[in-house]
Amino acid sequence: MQRSQSFSEIQSLNNQVKLQDFVQQSPNQIENQIKESQFIFQQSFVNQTQVCHTPLEKYKNSSLGNTIIKQGVIHVKINTGSYKKSTLQLTIEKLVILEDKQWSLVFNLKYLAFNLIQCNKNSLRLIKIEFHKLNKVIFLKFNDEIEGKLWFQCLKMIDEKFRNNYRKLIIKDMYFGANFVTENEFLDWAETGDILLFETDHYLAKIQRAITSSNFDHVGLIIRKQEHKEILVVDVKNNIGVDFEFWKFFLQKNTHFKKICYRKLLNIERGYIDQRIQEFIDKVYGQEFQLNIMKMLQQQSDGLINKGYFCSELIAKAYKYCQLLPQQKASSQYWPVTFSKQINLLNKAELSQPMMILLDNDINYQL
Known part of the structure:
Protein backbone atom coordinates (compact mmCIF):
# COMPACT_ATOMS: atom_id res chain seq x y z
CA MET A 1 0.00 0.00 0.00
CA ILE A 170 -3.82 24.31 30.48
CA ILE A 171 -2.04 21.00 30.90
CA LYS A 172 -0.16 19.06 33.57
CA ASP A 173 3.62 19.41 33.69
CA MET A 174 4.16 15.89 32.32
CA TYR A 175 2.67 16.93 28.97
CA PHE A 176 4.85 20.02 28.55
CA GLY A 177 7.57 19.15 26.03
CA ALA A 178 5.78 15.94 25.00
CA ASN A 179 4.52 15.17 21.52
CA PHE A 180 0.89 14.89 22.60
CA VAL A 181 -2.41 14.44 20.82
CA THR A 182 -5.76 15.18 22.41
CA GLU A 183 -8.00 12.32 23.44
CA ASN A 184 -10.52 13.34 20.77
CA GLU A 185 -7.81 13.22 18.09
CA PHE A 186 -6.76 9.77 19.26
CA LEU A 187 -10.35 8.51 19.15
CA ASP A 188 -10.75 9.92 15.63
CA TRP A 189 -7.56 8.22 14.37
CA ALA A 190 -7.52 4.87 16.19
CA GLU A 191 -7.97 1.71 14.13
CA THR A 192 -7.57 -2.03 14.59
CA GLY A 193 -3.91 -2.98 14.99
CA ASP A 194 -2.74 0.32 16.47
CA ILE A 195 -0.70 0.09 19.67
CA LEU A 196 -0.96 1.67 23.11
CA LEU A 197 2.04 1.97 25.44
CA PHE A 198 1.63 2.51 29.19
CA GLU A 199 3.64 3.85 32.11
CA THR A 200 2.21 2.31 35.28
CA ASP A 201 2.36 4.02 38.65
CA HIS A 202 3.55 0.98 40.65
CA TYR A 203 6.91 0.11 42.19
CA LEU A 204 7.20 -3.23 40.31
CA ALA A 205 6.53 -1.44 37.02
CA LYS A 206 9.25 1.07 37.89
CA ILE A 207 11.69 -1.81 38.42
CA GLN A 208 10.72 -3.31 35.06
CA ARG A 209 11.26 0.03 33.30
CA ALA A 210 14.67 0.38 34.94
CA ILE A 211 15.73 -3.14 33.92
CA THR A 212 14.57 -2.70 30.30
CA SER A 213 15.74 0.95 30.04
CA SER A 214 12.28 1.95 28.89
CA ASN A 215 9.64 4.55 29.65
CA PHE A 216 6.95 1.88 29.32
CA ASP A 217 6.03 -1.30 31.16
CA HIS A 218 2.78 -2.38 29.50
CA VAL A 219 1.39 -2.55 25.96
CA GLY A 220 -2.06 -3.04 24.46
CA LEU A 221 -3.78 -3.31 21.10
CA ILE A 222 -6.67 -1.38 19.57
CA ILE A 223 -9.73 -2.89 17.91
CA ARG A 224 -12.16 -0.50 16.25
CA LYS A 225 -15.71 -1.77 15.98
CA GLN A 226 -17.06 -0.21 12.80
CA GLU A 227 -20.71 -0.89 13.60
CA HIS A 228 -20.74 1.48 16.58
CA LYS A 229 -17.56 3.46 15.90
CA GLU A 230 -16.18 2.64 19.36
CA ILE A 231 -12.72 1.38 20.12
CA LEU A 232 -11.72 -1.51 22.36
CA VAL A 233 -8.43 -1.91 24.22
CA VAL A 234 -7.05 -5.47 24.17
CA ASP A 235 -4.42 -6.35 26.77
CA VAL A 236 -3.33 -9.02 29.24
CA LYS A 237 -4.17 -8.46 32.90
CA ASN A 238 -2.43 -10.32 35.71
CA ASN A 239 -5.64 -11.46 37.35
CA ILE A 240 -7.84 -11.93 34.26
CA GLY A 241 -5.63 -12.82 31.29
CA VAL A 242 -6.45 -11.74 27.74
CA ASP A 243 -9.23 -9.19 28.01
CA PHE A 244 -10.80 -6.29 26.12
CA GLU A 245 -12.76 -3.26 27.26
CA PHE A 246 -14.29 -0.20 25.66
CA TRP A 247 -11.98 2.79 25.92
CA LYS A 248 -14.04 4.79 28.44
CA PHE A 249 -14.48 1.80 30.76
CA PHE A 250 -10.81 0.90 30.34
CA LEU A 251 -9.80 4.35 31.63
CA GLN A 252 -12.26 4.21 34.51
CA LYS A 253 -11.06 0.80 35.71
CA ASN A 254 -7.33 1.23 35.11
CA THR A 255 -6.45 4.39 37.00
CA HIS A 256 -2.92 3.16 37.75
CA PHE A 257 -1.67 4.16 34.29
CA LYS A 258 0.25 7.42 34.63
CA LYS A 259 0.94 7.94 30.91
CA ILE A 260 -0.53 6.44 27.75
CA CYS A 261 1.12 6.73 24.34
CA TYR A 262 -0.28 5.86 20.94
CA ARG A 263 1.38 4.44 17.80
CA LYS A 264 -0.58 4.15 14.58
CA LEU A 265 -0.10 1.17 12.27
CA LEU A 266 0.51 2.46 8.74
CA ASN A 267 0.93 1.16 5.19
CA ILE A 268 -1.23 -1.94 5.62
CA GLU A 269 -4.22 -3.49 3.87
CA ARG A 270 -6.98 -2.36 6.19
CA GLY A 271 -9.52 -5.10 5.45
CA TYR A 272 -6.96 -7.86 5.94
CA ILE A 273 -5.69 -6.46 9.26
CA ASP A 274 -9.22 -5.99 10.61
CA GLN A 275 -10.12 -9.59 9.80
CA ARG A 276 -6.92 -11.21 11.05
CA ILE A 277 -6.75 -9.28 14.35
CA GLN A 278 -10.38 -10.11 15.11
CA GLU A 279 -9.77 -13.79 14.30
CA PHE A 280 -6.74 -13.87 16.58
CA ILE A 281 -8.49 -12.19 19.53
CA ASP A 282 -11.44 -14.57 19.19
CA LYS A 283 -8.99 -17.50 19.54
CA VAL A 284 -7.07 -16.16 22.56
CA TYR A 285 -9.71 -14.25 24.53
CA GLY A 286 -9.76 -15.41 28.15
CA GLN A 287 -6.35 -17.13 28.03
CA GLU A 288 -4.48 -16.64 31.30
CA PHE A 289 -1.58 -14.34 32.10
CA GLN A 290 1.65 -16.29 31.93
CA LEU A 291 5.24 -15.19 32.43
CA ASN A 292 7.99 -17.51 33.61
CA ILE A 293 11.68 -18.29 33.21
CA MET A 294 11.06 -20.79 30.42
CA LYS A 295 9.33 -18.13 28.33
CA MET A 296 12.06 -15.60 28.97
CA LEU A 297 14.75 -18.05 27.83
CA GLN A 298 12.86 -19.25 24.77
CA GLN A 299 14.43 -18.16 21.47
CA GLN A 300 12.36 -19.94 18.82
CA SER A 301 8.65 -19.48 18.20
CA ASP A 302 6.29 -22.10 19.65
CA GLY A 303 3.36 -21.29 17.35
CA LEU A 304 0.76 -18.54 17.32
CA ILE A 305 -1.85 -19.84 19.77
CA ASN A 306 -0.74 -20.54 23.35
CA LYS A 307 -2.45 -21.24 26.67
CA GLY A 308 -1.07 -18.11 28.29
CA TYR A 309 0.53 -14.77 27.45
CA PHE A 310 2.08 -11.66 28.89
CA CYS A 311 1.23 -8.26 27.40
CA SER A 312 3.91 -7.72 24.75
CA GLU A 313 3.98 -11.40 23.84
CA LEU A 314 0.30 -11.12 22.91
CA ILE A 315 0.97 -8.12 20.65
CA ALA A 316 3.84 -9.92 18.95
CA LYS A 317 1.62 -12.98 18.35
CA ALA A 318 -1.12 -10.76 16.91
CA TYR A 319 1.33 -9.07 14.54
CA LYS A 320 2.72 -12.44 13.49
CA TYR A 321 -0.83 -13.62 12.78
CA CYS A 322 -1.08 -10.61 10.42
CA GLN A 323 2.28 -11.37 8.76
CA LEU A 324 3.78 -8.19 10.22
CA LEU A 325 6.59 -9.84 12.23
CA PRO A 326 8.94 -12.77 11.42
CA GLN A 327 7.60 -16.13 12.57
CA GLN A 328 10.92 -17.61 13.78
CA LYS A 329 11.72 -15.33 16.73
CA ALA A 330 9.97 -16.25 19.98
CA SER A 331 7.15 -13.85 20.79
CA SER A 332 8.32 -13.90 24.42
CA GLN A 333 11.43 -12.00 23.31
CA TYR A 334 9.27 -8.94 22.59
CA TRP A 335 8.86 -6.54 25.51
CA PRO A 336 7.00 -3.23 25.86
CA VAL A 337 10.29 -1.44 25.14
CA THR A 338 10.42 -3.30 21.78
CA PHE A 339 7.20 -1.65 20.66
CA SER A 340 8.28 1.77 21.90
CA LYS A 341 11.31 1.95 19.59
CA GLN A 342 11.92 1.65 15.87
CA ILE A 343 10.71 -1.81 14.87
CA ASN A 344 11.08 -3.33 11.41
CA LEU A 345 7.70 -4.66 10.37
CA LEU A 346 7.18 -6.84 7.31
CA ASN A 347 5.43 -6.00 4.03
CA LYS A 348 6.41 -2.31 4.26
CA ALA A 349 4.16 -1.72 7.28
CA GLU A 350 5.37 0.71 9.93
CA LEU A 351 4.38 2.28 13.23
CA SER A 352 4.17 6.03 13.72
CA GLN A 353 6.30 7.73 16.33
CA PRO A 354 4.81 7.45 19.85
CA MET A 355 2.36 10.24 20.70
CA MET A 356 1.26 10.84 24.28
CA ILE A 357 -2.51 10.95 24.67
CA LEU A 358 -3.60 14.11 26.47
CA LEU A 359 -6.53 12.73 28.43
CA ASP A 360 -9.63 14.89 28.87
CA ASN A 361 -9.36 14.60 32.65
CA ASP A 362 -5.90 16.19 32.52
CA ILE A 363 -7.07 19.33 30.67
CA ASN A 364 -8.27 22.69 31.83
CA TYR A 365 -9.38 25.18 29.21
CA GLN A 366 -8.13 28.74 29.28
CA LEU A 367 -10.99 31.22 29.52
Whole structure:
Protein backbone atom coordinates (compact mmCIF):
# COMPACT_ATOMS: atom_id res chain seq x y z
CA MET A 1 0.00 0.00 0.00
CA GLN A 2 1.41 3.38 -0.96
CA ARG A 3 1.71 6.31 1.36
CA SER A 4 -0.96 8.94 1.10
CA GLN A 5 -0.53 12.10 -0.89
CA SER A 6 -0.42 13.98 2.41
CA PHE A 7 2.85 12.29 3.41
CA SER A 8 4.50 13.03 0.09
CA GLU A 9 3.29 16.64 0.31
CA ILE A 10 4.90 16.99 3.75
CA GLN A 11 8.20 15.54 2.51
CA SER A 12 8.18 17.76 -0.57
CA LEU A 13 7.60 20.88 1.50
CA ASN A 14 10.10 19.86 4.19
CA ASN A 15 12.84 19.33 1.60
CA GLN A 16 12.63 23.04 0.80
CA VAL A 17 13.71 24.04 4.31
CA LYS A 18 17.47 23.95 4.83
CA LEU A 19 19.11 23.16 8.16
CA GLN A 20 21.99 25.55 8.73
CA ASP A 21 23.82 27.77 11.16
CA PHE A 22 23.78 31.45 10.36
CA VAL A 23 25.28 32.35 7.00
CA GLN A 24 25.67 35.97 5.89
CA GLN A 25 22.70 36.86 3.67
CA SER A 26 21.68 39.78 1.55
CA PRO A 27 18.38 41.65 2.16
CA ASN A 28 16.90 39.94 -0.92
CA GLN A 29 17.83 36.51 0.42
CA ILE A 30 16.21 37.33 3.75
CA GLU A 31 13.02 38.50 2.05
CA ASN A 32 12.95 35.35 -0.07
CA GLN A 33 13.32 33.16 3.04
CA ILE A 34 10.37 34.87 4.69
CA LYS A 35 8.28 34.43 1.54
CA GLU A 36 9.25 30.73 1.31
CA SER A 37 8.22 30.15 4.93
CA GLN A 38 4.90 31.92 4.33
CA PHE A 39 4.28 29.83 1.20
CA ILE A 40 4.97 26.53 2.99
CA PHE A 41 2.82 27.65 5.93
CA GLN A 42 -0.13 28.60 3.73
CA GLN A 43 0.23 25.59 1.42
CA SER A 44 0.09 23.17 4.33
CA PHE A 45 -3.18 24.73 5.49
CA VAL A 46 -4.62 24.46 1.99
CA ASN A 47 -3.84 20.73 2.07
CA GLN A 48 -5.49 20.42 5.50
CA THR A 49 -8.84 21.73 4.23
CA GLN A 50 -9.72 18.46 2.50
CA VAL A 51 -12.80 16.65 3.82
CA CYS A 52 -11.84 13.55 5.83
CA HIS A 53 -14.11 10.58 6.46
CA THR A 54 -12.02 7.62 7.66
CA PRO A 55 -9.70 7.49 10.71
CA LEU A 56 -6.69 7.13 8.42
CA GLU A 57 -7.67 10.18 6.36
CA LYS A 58 -8.08 12.22 9.56
CA TYR A 59 -4.67 11.09 10.83
CA LYS A 60 -2.93 11.87 7.54
CA ASN A 61 -4.57 15.27 7.34
CA SER A 62 -3.50 16.13 10.88
CA SER A 63 0.05 14.99 10.08
CA LEU A 64 0.38 17.98 7.77
CA GLY A 65 0.84 19.94 11.00
CA ASN A 66 4.38 18.50 11.05
CA THR A 67 5.33 20.43 7.91
CA ILE A 68 8.59 22.30 8.66
CA ILE A 69 8.70 26.03 7.95
CA LYS A 70 12.03 26.82 9.64
CA GLN A 71 14.95 24.92 11.15
CA GLY A 72 18.41 25.68 12.39
CA VAL A 73 21.01 25.40 15.17
CA ILE A 74 20.20 27.77 18.04
CA HIS A 75 21.13 28.31 21.68
CA VAL A 76 18.10 27.33 23.78
CA LYS A 77 17.28 27.74 27.48
CA ILE A 78 14.17 26.27 29.09
CA ASN A 79 12.94 27.88 32.31
CA THR A 80 15.89 28.41 34.68
CA GLY A 81 18.25 25.97 32.95
CA SER A 82 21.41 26.88 31.08
CA TYR A 83 21.76 27.63 27.39
CA LYS A 84 22.42 24.63 25.15
CA LYS A 85 23.25 24.62 21.47
CA SER A 86 20.40 22.66 19.91
CA THR A 87 18.91 21.72 16.57
CA LEU A 88 15.40 23.17 16.31
CA GLN A 89 12.57 22.64 13.88
CA LEU A 90 9.53 24.88 13.64
CA THR A 91 6.55 23.20 11.99
CA ILE A 92 3.24 24.90 11.31
CA GLU A 93 2.03 23.71 14.74
CA LYS A 94 5.05 22.79 16.87
CA LEU A 95 8.44 23.89 18.11
CA VAL A 96 10.69 20.82 18.21
CA ILE A 97 14.11 20.24 19.79
CA LEU A 98 16.02 17.34 18.23
CA GLU A 99 18.63 14.98 19.66
CA ASP A 100 20.44 12.55 17.35
CA LYS A 101 18.08 13.66 14.56
CA GLN A 102 15.05 12.45 16.55
CA TRP A 103 12.33 14.55 18.18
CA SER A 104 13.28 15.05 21.83
CA LEU A 105 11.10 17.88 23.16
CA VAL A 106 7.93 19.01 21.39
CA PHE A 107 5.97 22.17 22.25
CA ASN A 108 2.52 22.23 20.66
CA LEU A 109 1.96 25.88 19.72
CA LYS A 110 -1.47 25.08 18.31
CA TYR A 111 -2.94 24.24 21.71
CA LEU A 112 -0.70 26.05 24.20
CA ALA A 113 -1.23 29.78 24.80
CA PHE A 114 2.04 31.71 24.55
CA ASN A 115 3.39 35.23 24.32
CA LEU A 116 6.19 35.98 21.88
CA ILE A 117 8.51 38.56 23.43
CA GLN A 118 11.39 40.55 21.97
CA CYS A 119 13.77 40.74 24.95
CA ASN A 120 15.62 43.80 23.67
CA LYS A 121 13.72 46.61 21.95
CA ASN A 122 16.61 47.21 19.56
CA SER A 123 17.51 43.58 18.83
CA LEU A 124 15.97 40.22 17.93
CA ARG A 125 19.00 38.19 18.94
CA LEU A 126 17.14 37.03 22.07
CA ILE A 127 13.50 35.87 21.90
CA LYS A 128 11.36 34.66 24.77
CA ILE A 129 8.38 32.34 24.33
CA GLU A 130 6.34 32.64 27.49
CA PHE A 131 3.70 30.03 28.32
CA HIS A 132 2.28 32.22 31.07
CA LYS A 133 -0.58 29.94 32.19
CA LEU A 134 1.90 27.07 32.67
CA ASN A 135 4.67 29.13 34.29
CA LYS A 136 7.07 27.92 31.59
CA VAL A 137 9.41 29.88 29.35
CA ILE A 138 11.77 29.14 26.45
CA PHE A 139 14.60 31.48 25.44
CA LEU A 140 16.04 31.39 21.92
CA LYS A 141 19.42 33.12 21.49
CA PHE A 142 20.80 33.75 18.00
CA ASN A 143 24.27 34.57 16.75
CA ASP A 144 22.92 37.18 14.38
CA GLU A 145 20.14 39.75 14.25
CA ILE A 146 18.93 38.55 10.85
CA GLU A 147 18.48 34.95 11.90
CA GLY A 148 16.58 36.12 14.96
CA LYS A 149 14.29 38.19 12.75
CA LEU A 150 13.52 35.19 10.52
CA TRP A 151 12.58 33.01 13.51
CA PHE A 152 10.57 35.79 15.11
CA GLN A 153 8.53 36.30 11.93
CA CYS A 154 7.80 32.56 11.62
CA LEU A 155 6.74 32.25 15.27
CA LYS A 156 4.56 35.34 14.93
CA MET A 157 2.88 33.82 11.88
CA ILE A 158 1.96 30.70 13.89
CA ASP A 159 0.74 32.77 16.83
CA GLU A 160 -1.54 34.85 14.63
CA LYS A 161 -2.94 31.77 12.92
CA PHE A 162 -3.88 29.85 16.06
CA ARG A 163 -4.50 32.56 18.65
CA ASN A 164 -8.25 32.81 18.02
CA ASN A 165 -8.93 29.57 16.14
CA TYR A 166 -8.37 26.98 18.89
CA ARG A 167 -9.25 26.82 22.57
CA LYS A 168 -5.99 26.98 24.49
CA LEU A 169 -5.23 24.23 26.97
CA ILE A 170 -3.82 24.31 30.48
CA ILE A 171 -2.04 21.00 30.90
CA LYS A 172 -0.16 19.06 33.57
CA ASP A 173 3.62 19.41 33.69
CA MET A 174 4.16 15.89 32.32
CA TYR A 175 2.67 16.93 28.97
CA PHE A 176 4.85 20.02 28.55
CA GLY A 177 7.57 19.15 26.03
CA ALA A 178 5.78 15.94 25.00
CA ASN A 179 4.52 15.17 21.52
CA PHE A 180 0.89 14.89 22.60
CA VAL A 181 -2.41 14.44 20.82
CA THR A 182 -5.76 15.18 22.41
CA GLU A 183 -8.00 12.32 23.44
CA ASN A 184 -10.52 13.34 20.77
CA GLU A 185 -7.81 13.22 18.09
CA PHE A 186 -6.76 9.77 19.26
CA LEU A 187 -10.35 8.51 19.15
CA ASP A 188 -10.75 9.92 15.63
CA TRP A 189 -7.56 8.22 14.37
CA ALA A 190 -7.52 4.87 16.19
CA GLU A 191 -7.97 1.71 14.13
CA THR A 192 -7.57 -2.03 14.59
CA GLY A 193 -3.91 -2.98 14.99
CA ASP A 194 -2.74 0.32 16.47
CA ILE A 195 -0.70 0.09 19.67
CA LEU A 196 -0.96 1.67 23.11
CA LEU A 197 2.04 1.97 25.44
CA PHE A 198 1.63 2.51 29.19
CA GLU A 199 3.64 3.85 32.11
CA THR A 200 2.21 2.31 35.28
CA ASP A 201 2.36 4.02 38.65
CA HIS A 202 3.55 0.98 40.65
CA TYR A 203 6.91 0.11 42.19
CA LEU A 204 7.20 -3.23 40.31
CA ALA A 205 6.53 -1.44 37.02
CA LYS A 206 9.25 1.07 37.89
CA ILE A 207 11.69 -1.81 38.42
CA GLN A 208 10.72 -3.31 35.06
CA ARG A 209 11.26 0.03 33.30
CA ALA A 210 14.67 0.38 34.94
CA ILE A 211 15.73 -3.14 33.92
CA THR A 212 14.57 -2.70 30.30
CA SER A 213 15.74 0.95 30.04
CA SER A 214 12.28 1.95 28.89
CA ASN A 215 9.64 4.55 29.65
CA PHE A 216 6.95 1.88 29.32
CA ASP A 217 6.03 -1.30 31.16
CA HIS A 218 2.78 -2.38 29.50
CA VAL A 219 1.39 -2.55 25.96
CA GLY A 220 -2.06 -3.04 24.46
CA LEU A 221 -3.78 -3.31 21.10
CA ILE A 222 -6.67 -1.38 19.57
CA ILE A 223 -9.73 -2.89 17.91
CA ARG A 224 -12.16 -0.50 16.25
CA LYS A 225 -15.71 -1.77 15.98
CA GLN A 226 -17.06 -0.21 12.80
CA GLU A 227 -20.71 -0.89 13.60
CA HIS A 228 -20.74 1.48 16.58
CA LYS A 229 -17.56 3.46 15.90
CA GLU A 230 -16.18 2.64 19.36
CA ILE A 231 -12.72 1.38 20.12
CA LEU A 232 -11.72 -1.51 22.36
CA VAL A 233 -8.43 -1.91 24.22
CA VAL A 234 -7.05 -5.47 24.17
CA ASP A 235 -4.42 -6.35 26.77
CA VAL A 236 -3.33 -9.02 29.24
CA LYS A 237 -4.17 -8.46 32.90
CA ASN A 238 -2.43 -10.32 35.71
CA ASN A 239 -5.64 -11.46 37.35
CA ILE A 240 -7.84 -11.93 34.26
CA GLY A 241 -5.63 -12.82 31.29
CA VAL A 242 -6.45 -11.74 27.74
CA ASP A 243 -9.23 -9.19 28.01
CA PHE A 244 -10.80 -6.29 26.12
CA GLU A 245 -12.76 -3.26 27.26
CA PHE A 246 -14.29 -0.20 25.66
CA TRP A 247 -11.98 2.79 25.92
CA LYS A 248 -14.04 4.79 28.44
CA PHE A 249 -14.48 1.80 30.76
CA PHE A 250 -10.81 0.90 30.34
CA LEU A 251 -9.80 4.35 31.63
CA GLN A 252 -12.26 4.21 34.51
CA LYS A 253 -11.06 0.80 35.71
CA ASN A 254 -7.33 1.23 35.11
CA THR A 255 -6.45 4.39 37.00
CA HIS A 256 -2.92 3.16 37.75
CA PHE A 257 -1.67 4.16 34.29
CA LYS A 258 0.25 7.42 34.63
CA LYS A 259 0.94 7.94 30.91
CA ILE A 260 -0.53 6.44 27.75
CA CYS A 261 1.12 6.73 24.34
CA TYR A 262 -0.28 5.86 20.94
CA ARG A 263 1.38 4.44 17.80
CA LYS A 264 -0.58 4.15 14.58
CA LEU A 265 -0.10 1.17 12.27
CA LEU A 266 0.51 2.46 8.74
CA ASN A 267 0.93 1.16 5.19
CA ILE A 268 -1.23 -1.94 5.62
CA GLU A 269 -4.22 -3.49 3.87
CA ARG A 270 -6.98 -2.36 6.19
CA GLY A 271 -9.52 -5.10 5.45
CA TYR A 272 -6.96 -7.86 5.94
CA ILE A 273 -5.69 -6.46 9.26
CA ASP A 274 -9.22 -5.99 10.61
CA GLN A 275 -10.12 -9.59 9.80
CA ARG A 276 -6.92 -11.21 11.05
CA ILE A 277 -6.75 -9.28 14.35
CA GLN A 278 -10.38 -10.11 15.11
CA GLU A 279 -9.77 -13.79 14.30
CA PHE A 280 -6.74 -13.87 16.58
CA ILE A 281 -8.49 -12.19 19.53
CA ASP A 282 -11.44 -14.57 19.19
CA LYS A 283 -8.99 -17.50 19.54
CA VAL A 284 -7.07 -16.16 22.56
CA TYR A 285 -9.71 -14.25 24.53
CA GLY A 286 -9.76 -15.41 28.15
CA GLN A 287 -6.35 -17.13 28.03
CA GLU A 288 -4.48 -16.64 31.30
CA PHE A 289 -1.58 -14.34 32.10
CA GLN A 290 1.65 -16.29 31.93
CA LEU A 291 5.24 -15.19 32.43
CA ASN A 292 7.99 -17.51 33.61
CA ILE A 293 11.68 -18.29 33.21
CA MET A 294 11.06 -20.79 30.42
CA LYS A 295 9.33 -18.13 28.33
CA MET A 296 12.06 -15.60 28.97
CA LEU A 297 14.75 -18.05 27.83
CA GLN A 298 12.86 -19.25 24.77
CA GLN A 299 14.43 -18.16 21.47
CA GLN A 300 12.36 -19.94 18.82
CA SER A 301 8.65 -19.48 18.20
CA ASP A 302 6.29 -22.10 19.65
CA GLY A 303 3.36 -21.29 17.35
CA LEU A 304 0.76 -18.54 17.32
CA ILE A 305 -1.85 -19.84 19.77
CA ASN A 306 -0.74 -20.54 23.35
CA LYS A 307 -2.45 -21.24 26.67
CA GLY A 308 -1.07 -18.11 28.29
CA TYR A 309 0.53 -14.77 27.45
CA PHE A 310 2.08 -11.66 28.89
CA CYS A 311 1.23 -8.26 27.40
CA SER A 312 3.91 -7.72 24.75
CA GLU A 313 3.98 -11.40 23.84
CA LEU A 314 0.30 -11.12 22.91
CA ILE A 315 0.97 -8.12 20.65
CA ALA A 316 3.84 -9.92 18.95
CA LYS A 317 1.62 -12.98 18.35
CA ALA A 318 -1.12 -10.76 16.91
CA TYR A 319 1.33 -9.07 14.54
CA LYS A 320 2.72 -12.44 13.49
CA TYR A 321 -0.83 -13.62 12.78
CA CYS A 322 -1.08 -10.61 10.42
CA GLN A 323 2.28 -11.37 8.76
CA LEU A 324 3.78 -8.19 10.22
CA LEU A 325 6.59 -9.84 12.23
CA PRO A 326 8.94 -12.77 11.42
CA GLN A 327 7.60 -16.13 12.57
CA GLN A 328 10.92 -17.61 13.78
CA LYS A 329 11.72 -15.33 16.73
CA ALA A 330 9.97 -16.25 19.98
CA SER A 331 7.15 -13.85 20.79
CA SER A 332 8.32 -13.90 24.42
CA GLN A 333 11.43 -12.00 23.31
CA TYR A 334 9.27 -8.94 22.59
CA TRP A 335 8.86 -6.54 25.51
CA PRO A 336 7.00 -3.23 25.86
CA VAL A 337 10.29 -1.44 25.14
CA THR A 338 10.42 -3.30 21.78
CA PHE A 339 7.20 -1.65 20.66
CA SER A 340 8.28 1.77 21.90
CA LYS A 341 11.31 1.95 19.59
CA GLN A 342 11.92 1.65 15.87
CA ILE A 343 10.71 -1.81 14.87
CA ASN A 344 11.08 -3.33 11.41
CA LEU A 345 7.70 -4.66 10.37
CA LEU A 346 7.18 -6.84 7.31
CA ASN A 347 5.43 -6.00 4.03
CA LYS A 348 6.41 -2.31 4.26
CA ALA A 349 4.16 -1.72 7.28
CA GLU A 350 5.37 0.71 9.93
CA LEU A 351 4.38 2.28 13.23
CA SER A 352 4.17 6.03 13.72
CA GLN A 353 6.30 7.73 16.33
CA PRO A 354 4.81 7.45 19.85
CA MET A 355 2.36 10.24 20.70
CA MET A 356 1.26 10.84 24.28
CA ILE A 357 -2.51 10.95 24.67
CA LEU A 358 -3.60 14.11 26.47
CA LEU A 359 -6.53 12.73 28.43
CA ASP A 360 -9.63 14.89 28.87
CA ASN A 361 -9.36 14.60 32.65
CA ASP A 362 -5.90 16.19 32.52
CA ILE A 363 -7.07 19.33 30.67
CA ASN A 364 -8.27 22.69 31.83
CA TYR A 365 -9.38 25.18 29.21
CA GLN A 366 -8.13 28.74 29.28
CA LEU A 367 -10.99 31.22 29.52
